[in-house]
Every structure is written in structure tokens, then in C-alpha cells.
Amino acid sequence: MRHQTALEYGEPILADTSSTDAFVEFERVQKSYDGEILVVKDLNLSMPRGEFLTMLGPSGSGKTTTLMMLAGFETATHGDIRLGGISINNIPPHKRGIGMVFQNYALFPHMTVAENLSFPLEVRKMGKSEREAKVKRALDMVQMGDFGGRRPAQLSGGQQQRIALARALVFEAELVLMDEPLGALDKQLREHMQFEIKRIADNLGITVVYVTHDQTEALTMSDRVAVFDDGRIQQLAPPDQLYEAPENSFVAQFIGENNTLEGVIKEISGGRALVELDDGELIDCKPVNVSKPGERTRVSIRPERVEYNKSRLQEGAHTLKAEVLEFIYMGDIFRTRLRVAGNDEFIIKTRNAPDVERLVPGQQIEIGWLPDDCRALDA
Numbered sequence: 001m002r003h004q005t006a007l008e009y010g011e012p013i014l015a016d017t018s019s020t021d022a023f024v025e026f027e028r029v030q031k032s033y034d035g036e037i038l039v040v041k042d043l044n045l046s047m048p049r050g051e052f053l054t055m056l057g058p059s060g061s062g063k064t065t066t067l068m069m070l071a072g073f074e075t076a077t078h079g080d081i082r083l084g085g086i087s088i089n090n091i092p093p094h095k096r097g098i099g100m101v102f103q104n105y106a107l108f109p110h111m112t113v114a115e116n117l118s119f120p121l122e123v124r125k126m127g128k129s130e131r132e133a134k135v136k137r138a139l140d141m142v143q144m145g146d147f148g149g150r151r152p153a154q155l156s157g158g159q160q161q162r163i164a165l166a167r168a169l170v171f172e173a174e175l176v177l178m179d180e181p182l183g184a185l186d187k188q189l190r191e192h193m194q195f196e197i198k199r200i201a202d203n204l205g206i207t208v209v210y211v212t213h214d215q216t217e218a219l220t221m222s223d224r225v226a227v228f229d230d231g232r233i234q235q236l237a238p239p240d241q242l243y244e245a246p247e248n249s250f251v252a253q254f255i256g257e258n259n260t261l262e263g264v265i266k267e268i269s270g271g272r273a274l275v276e277l278d279d280g281e282l283i284d285c286k287p288v289n290v291s292k293p294g295e296r297t298r299v300s301i302r303p304e305r306v307e308y309n310k311s312r313l314q315e316g317a318h319t320l321k322a323e324v325l326e327f328i329y330m331g332d333i334f335r336t337r338l339r340v341a342g343n344d345e346f347i348i349k350t351r352n353a354p355d356v357e358r359l360v361p362g363q364q365i366e367i368g369w370l371p372d373d374c375r376a377l378d379a
Ligand SMILES: Nc1ncnc2c1ncn2[C@@H]1O[C@H](COP(=O)(O)OP(=O)(O)O)[C@@H](O)[C@H]1O
Pocket: 033, 034, 039, 057, 058, 059, 060, 061, 062, 063, 064, 065, 066
């Protein structure tokens, strides 16, 4: 990891540009480290000012590389990156006016919190009173106003992370990049900080590009999420759309819990795909990422969209036979594992209510869902 120094900050180059719709833009961006393998492949992305966008994906999918190109610590091998309509390919990191927060927040241990924040301003020859005002403001933003005199070692992990955030905010950069900033914190603190970061970003109206491999974090914080896999954005959408309308099997599997049934497309017409499951059963689905009969498909169904109470089956619901393998009472919901069309890992979630039957292993039941909740995706 690079240690961020004062020289890597700079005046926002765009302080007075009129608001263009697209603030951050990637156009056909590629990156190769070795001149052969593309770790980022044809990346296209456009963000408006004030957006909180998260890059979510498994390790090695190209998230950090993308962030580093935006920050200017790596150069794109192909394509254009623009900030406020201006191409920044040849602008060095410290002139891009971008604040950064990393997982390992590298505060200077021998300096107080206030000195950590003030130092980069001092290097830029900012006057003492202006410096003090900016440091105070940044510390207040993260509710650490009383901690300016402490050294980093005297702070908890969460407090240090807030200081790292304040350091990224002290320049009043319009754009802040965060790479797994909460990765080192325990679960409770992480959840608290997710909320804090989102609140601060909203209050300041800054634009944030946030990187994580944690889907819950991505869903709770973001205006939009770019799901990365294999150097490509697999889908870019608001959290609810990603969960409810995944466009391919990778996204369906990566976001939330998901059931898949495998089969072959028999027919596509009138917004419906007729799928023959591998055990011979025919079901109607929504054709999402399939094109023609004969093609293999993975059908995706969310656990909470499956119903087994006869009185609750909606009109038009498709029904299938299932065997109960496991029934777990979880208080607010029942979580049931079923064997469906040869799949022993078919999970359904049912909200606990007085009229909902509690199932027992070995029981044969009928389950159903609406064709629209059953998405025919790539195999
Ligand atoms: N400095 C580097 N030199 C060579 N290969 C790198 C370098 N940084 C990352 N990579 C490779 O690029 C790919 C994407 O890495 P990265 O952008 O760090 O992914 P992520 O942040 O999603 O985990 C990985 O295969 C990784 O090994």
C-alpha cells in the first residue's frame, strides 16, 4: 500500500467547473500490468456529482486497479478517464483533487491527530489560522472534535478510521475514494461506520467511489453498485435492482441468497421462456439472459419469492413438487431447505405468521412462484 503524503493532495482542479451531468467518467478503459493479461477490460462508467458508488466484487476482479487509475497511481493502458469533463490521464495524482481512504490508514504515529490533519495543509503553505479552522471542521465532521491532541496509538480502531476519513475530507475534495476502509474493524463497528460514512458523504454532498467485497456493505451504503468480476462490470444498478433483477448468473449468485435450477430453453415468446428442467419438468420463466431454444440456462429464484401455503399461492403461480429436507425456525422467518427438481440446496424463506404451516423433514409439499420471479439466465 502506498503511504499517502501531503504531496499527493492538491487543489481540486475542477473547483469552478459548472455542473456537468457526468462528474466521473471511464470510457473504454483497459489495464494490463504485464502487457498481456487485461485485469480491467473495457470499463465504461459515468457518475453524476454527489453519487455514492460502490465497486463490489471478489478478490482479484480489478476493483483496486480501477480505483488506482482514477486516483492516478496507475495509468490506464487504453481508454479515457475524465473528471468534470476533463481528461485526467496525464494529470498527476496530487493535482486531481481527490481524497483517499485505505484499509490500513497509516496515520503518522509521532504526530497528534490535529498535526496529522494539519501537516499536509502546512506543506502546501496554508496559513496557521486557516489550517486550524479546516482541521477543526474536518474533526467535527467525524465527531472527533475533542481528540485533536491525542496520538493515533491512544485511539481505538474505529476512531483511527474516523481520523483517516477526516484527513481525506480536510481538503474539501469533491471526490473521495475509499478502498475497503472498514476491512480491519470488527463487525459491530463496521456496521456503525458504514452508517457514519454514508451520513457524512450525504451531508457534504461529496462524490464517493467505495470499494468492498462485502455485499451487505455495498447494498446498505450505495446509490449504485458496480458488480465486478474478471475485470468487467457485470451489472451497474441501484441495490434493489441488483437484488431483484440480476442480469446474469454471476450477479444473481453474488448478491444475496439465490436458488438455481438448470435446464434447457424450449421456447421464447411473449415475454416468457419455457424451460425444461433437467428432471423433465416444464416451467415458465422470464427470459433475461437467454436468446434461443436449445440453449442451456440457469433459472434463478429468490428464497422469499417461493410460497408453499396453498391459500397464499398467487394466481398464475407455477407449482412444483418438493421434499422438505430441513426446517429451521428463526423467529421472524422460517428457513426451509428443500429438494426441488434434483436440487438438494433449494432454500425458501417464509415470514412467520399464525397461518403458516411449520414443515417437517420428509414431508412432501407443493411450492409455487410467479413466472416473473423466476429468471432464465446464462448457464
Ligand atoms: N501492481 C500489480 N502488478 C501486477 N499485477 C497486479 C498488480 N496489482 C494487481 N494486480 C493483479 O490484477 C488483478 C486485479 O487486482 P486488483 O485490482 O487488486 O483486484 P481487487 O481489488 O478486485 O481484489 C489481480 O489478478 C492482481 O493479481
